[in-house]
Amino acid sequence: MAAEMAEQPRRLAALLSRRQDVADLVRDLVPDRLAGTVLVARGSSDHAATYGRYLFEMATRRPVASASPSVLTLYGTEVDFTGYVVVAASQSGRTPEIVDVLGHARRRGGRTIAVTNEADSPLAGVADAVVHLDAGLERAVPATKTVTAQLAAFAMLAQGLGDVGLDDEAAEAIPTTVAALLGDTDPPDSVAAWLAPATRLAVVARGVLYAAAAETALKIEETTALFASSFSAADLRHGPIAVASTGIPVLALVHHGPARADVTDLVADLRRRGADLCVAGDGDGSELPWPASTPETLAPIPAVVRAQQLAYALALRRGVDPDAPAGLTKVTIT
């Protein structure tokens, strides 16, 4: 896992250098009257797709749907995808229901794109166009370099349809930022020390960073068997705030921009209720910092790198092998 995390700067640099090709690929596919975009994914890939959902809605100004694969694969409903760009994300490109849905979408009028780490996979075979992540084989069970590659791929695809902040300066800064974070291991170590005795964790964010909160919860859960859940700040404020005031540690992700105030208000409220809190983000008071120079739309990439470091450090502290946590298999990894 550590070796694969360390590859990220060069893998991201290579992938991002192909951003013009990816922008051209999606512009060639998009129909004259775009009905909308459909995203198809599961597991970690689904968190990258959640990120893609925000960026595609901003870029296309048309609704973005997430496919429920079971509607086709279990219930046999033949959906008409005419007018849609359909993007499926699967690292292995071999998750049967993802392949089935993308193949069906193409046969039923959709313009289909596969985002995958396996250029020869069945998923690539059924798509009109392929974004090959080319992140190299991932051996550790918890996915790291393939996840940040997927996030970058969704940003590149969205940037092909509208400005989501991935200009040349921002694209070229990402590998440097990730390398600097990977070299800075004290903050994740000390947050891991805070979490070491915990049995549960709530991860909270809002807006574009929500996808990073979901991936943070999954990565920590996969790697350390700590029971972690993600919440939108808007939802935690309603029901589950009861949970947060009963001793469950809360990790809040924040980045400057329109979503910040909602999270910082929630953090202040939780502090008043005596919650056990830690803030990760670009601002003052962040215990797990990343740079403020990253545009908010790209902040999930450094946030997910911090989550990997935290999961890794926490696994070691809890005596778990981060490369092969109990009960996890790579078989159905997407």
Next chain:
Amino acid sequence: MAAEMAEQPRRLAALLSRRQDVADLVRDLVPDRLAGTVLVARGSSDHAATYGRYLFEMATRRPVASASPSVLTLYGTEVDFTGYVVVAASQSGRTPEIVDVLGHARRRGGRTIAVTNEADSPLAGVADAVVHLDAGLERAVPATKTVTAQLAAFAMLAQGLGDVGLDDEAAEAIPTTVAALLGDTDPPDSVAAWLAPATRLAVVARGVLYAAAAETALKIEETTALFASSFSAADLRHGPIAVASTGIPVLALVHHGPARADVTDLVADLRRRGADLCVAGDGDGSELPWPASTPETLAPIPAVVRAQQLAYALALRRGVDPDAPAGLTKVTIT
């Protein structure tokens, strides 16, 4: 909470008796070339919308999107909803961002429907058409009768666009089924006894019942402050199965039909791993039973009633006031 749960048979009967009007309402609104459906909701309403997502996709055979309200309300992105039916669900009809998104959708070409318990609410005011749940004032903080009313409303709307199983026989059976479940309190009491010492819970389902799993987790969490999460059987099989084998109790929801095998296979796998399991559903071996006569597409309604009973019984066993759990307020209830 108990009094409001007990009202459900008559509230559902009254609502379902208006099913022809609701079918006409949605048929009048749907554009000639439907691009898709967009659902807008938060909290418990979001779980009803998850149910609606399956039913609308089956009924319309076009993609179904869930709006990310923050794309408009935080980032100011003006999305074009031409060709879409947009359904917003909010009990109070007063959640500002839900009202903002539906009003925006109508101004930008969407055919808009409000599903709400308040016919005079701002949400009803911005919609082309209103499905008034008319479930009466809900005083207890955990929503019960308004949630089952929302589920019924989504089934009625979907049935207006295509057959999702809500024929006259099925519609007329729902209030009777719910009344019978409410009179049968031993099973939820004994499942509550099983859960009483737990600090965490995983609720798992697949397909249409997934929405009920999400609502079950939220209802138990809201009512008892037990930390509960929901999983699709397809996702639990991948990463978080590690968690399920480390002592966290698992509640699996099953109903006969195409989604059943995935859940029963997972249950068998979890049993082999020594997981602490309980099955709720319509079949043999269910410890929290509901009738097999309910069509699978409508099974979330009895499943959610069982979840209410379980949450209520568990709150009493844990010494929590189910009408006013600590830390929860009704203010932002949707």
